[in-house]
Amino acid sequence: MYLKSLHLRDFRNYIDQQVAFDAQKTIVVGNNAQGKSNLLEAVELLATLKSHRTSRDRDLVREEMPQGHIQATVERIYGETELALTLRKQGRRTVSLNRENLRRHLDFLGILNAVQFSSLDLDLVRGAPECRRTWLDRLLVQLEPVYAHILQQYNQVLRQRNALLKKIRNLEAQHPKEQLLVELALWDAQLAANGSRVTRRRARVIERLAPIARSWHGKISGKTEILDIQYQPNVQWLEDDPTQVQQAFLEKIQQRRIPEEQLGTTVVGPHRDEVALNINQTPARSYGSQGQQRTLVLALKLAELQLIEEVIGEPPLLLLDDVLAELDPHRQNQLLEAIQDRFQTLITTTHVGSFDALWSKDSQILWVKTGQIDREPSIS
Numbered sequence: 001m002y003l004k005s006l007h008l009r010d011f012r013n014y015i016d017q018q019v020a021f022d023a024q025k026t027i028v029v030g031n032n033a034q035g036k037s038n039l040l041e042a043v044e045l046l047a048t049l050k051s052h053r054t055s056r057d058r059d060l061v062r063e064e065m066p067q068g069h070i071q072a073t074v075e076r077i078y079g080e081t082e083l084a085l086t087l088r089k090q091g092r093r094t095v096s097l098n099r100e101n102l103r104r105h106l107d108f109l110g111i112l113n114a115v116q117f118s119s120l121d122l123d124l125v126r127g128a129p130e131c132r133r134t135w136l137d138r139l140l141v142q143l144e145p146v147y148a149h150i151l152q153q154y155n156q157v158l159r160q161r162n163a164l165l166k167k168i169r170n171l172e173a174q175h176p177k178e179q180l181l182v183e184l185a186l187w188d189a190q191l192a193a194n195g196s197r198v199t200r201r202r203a204r205v206i207e208r209l210a211p212i213a214r215s216w217h218g219k220i221s222g223k224t225e226i227l228d229i230q231y232q233p234n235v236q237w238l239e240d241d242p243t244q245v246q247q248a249f250l251e252k253i254q255q256r257r258i259p260e261e262q263l264g265t266t267v268v269g270p271h272r273d274e275v276a277l278n279i280n281q282t283p284a285r286s287y288g289s290q291g292q293q294r295t296l297v298l299a300l301k302l303a304e305l306q307l308i309e310e311v312i313g314e315p316p317l318l319l320l321d322d323v324l325a326e327l328d329p330h331r332q333n334q335l336l337e338a339i340q341d342r343f344q345t346l347i348t349t350t351h352v353g354s355f356d357a358l359w360s361k362d363s364q365i366l367w368v369k370t371g372q373i374d375r376e377p378s379i380s
C-alpha cells in the first residue's frame, strides 16, 4: 500500500497543509516542537482511529478552532481510496471513504495499515501490563478490524458489571440483594461470552507473532539471546473452543465471587491479561541494558510489519518517530535491510546527519517549521 498524499486542516499545529509523498522513504526534518510527530500522528489516526499520545479529540484540533480534518489518498492493489477523518472539540468524530460518510467507524479500519515505532515504545518492555495489552489490541485491530467492535463490547460489559458490583458492595446489610445477584449472573454470562472472544484472538496473534519476533531478535542480537513471548491470560484455558473458554471464565468468576463483591470490581477477564517478554528465560524488564531492550522492541516492530504484510497481503507503512538516531549502526542496518524498498517509511528527525547516509539515499526530505512543511530548508 502507498500513502500518496495527506491534507491536514486545523489538525494540531497545522492550519492547511498538503503533503505529496513521492518516494518510498520520507524524512521529516525539524527542530523540536515544530510538528513532525503531529504529521505521523495524523497517519496513525487514519490507520487505527487512535493516537498513542492522546485519547481526547479536543487535543488534536488546532487551538481556538472547533474542528480539524485529516484527509489522505491511499493506493492499494485494488485501487485508490480517499480517507477523511473530521475531529471535533465537542461532539463525535466523523469518518468517510471516497467522500461518503460511514455510519460504522469499523468500516474505516483496514484501508491504511501502519506500524508506529517511537521512543515511547520502550514502555512495551518497561511499562505496566496495560502497555502490552494496548499494543496487542492495536495490532489485532489492524489484522482484523472487527476486533475493535469486540473489544468495545467487552469494555461496555465490564463497565456495567463493575457498576453493579459497586452497587452490591454498597448495599446496606439488611437490604436483600437477591435481585441484584440475578442481574449479576446475566453479566457473568456476558463477560464470559465477550471475554472469550478477546482472549482467544489475543492468544492466536501471539502464537503467530512470537516465532517471527524471536527470529528477528536472534538475527539482531547475533543469536546469543533467545526471545520468548508468552501470552498469560487472566483466565487460563487449553483449547481454542468458545464453549470451553467460556466455561473457564464462569468457573473463575465463581471462585472470585467473594473478593469481587468486597472490592466492587471485576477481577476476572482479559483486562487483567499480561504478555510476558523473556530474554534467555529472564524477564526483559530486568534483563540487560537499554540497548538490549531496544533490540527487543525493534524485533517486535519488525515482527508486526511482517505479520501485517502476511495477513493483509500488502506491506503496511512504517512510522519511525525520532528513533533512528537512538539505534546503533548495526541495528539501523538491520532495520534498513528489513524494510528495503518494500515498506513505505516516514522518518522524523531533528538532524538528517544523525543517522547513516544510506537512509537518505533516494529519500524525499521534508522540512517542518511551526506547522508548515516545505521541500527546502527555510533560510532563517
Ligand SMILES: Nc1ncnc2c1ncn2[C@@H]1O[C@H](COP(=O)(O)OP(=O)(O)OP(=O)(O)O)[C@@H](O)[C@H]1O
Pocket: 011, 012, 013, 014, 030, 031, 032, 033, 034, 035, 036, 037, 038, 039, 058, 059, 060, 061, 062, 063, 322, 348, 350
Ligand atoms: N491542538 C493543538 N493546536 C495547536 N498547536 C498544537 C496543538 N497540539 C500540539 N500543538 C503544537 O505542536 C507542536 C508539537 O509538535 P510535535 O509534537 O509534532 O513536535 P515535533 O516536531 O515532533 O518535536 P519533537 O522533536 O520535540 O518531538 C508544539 O508547538 C505544540 O504547541
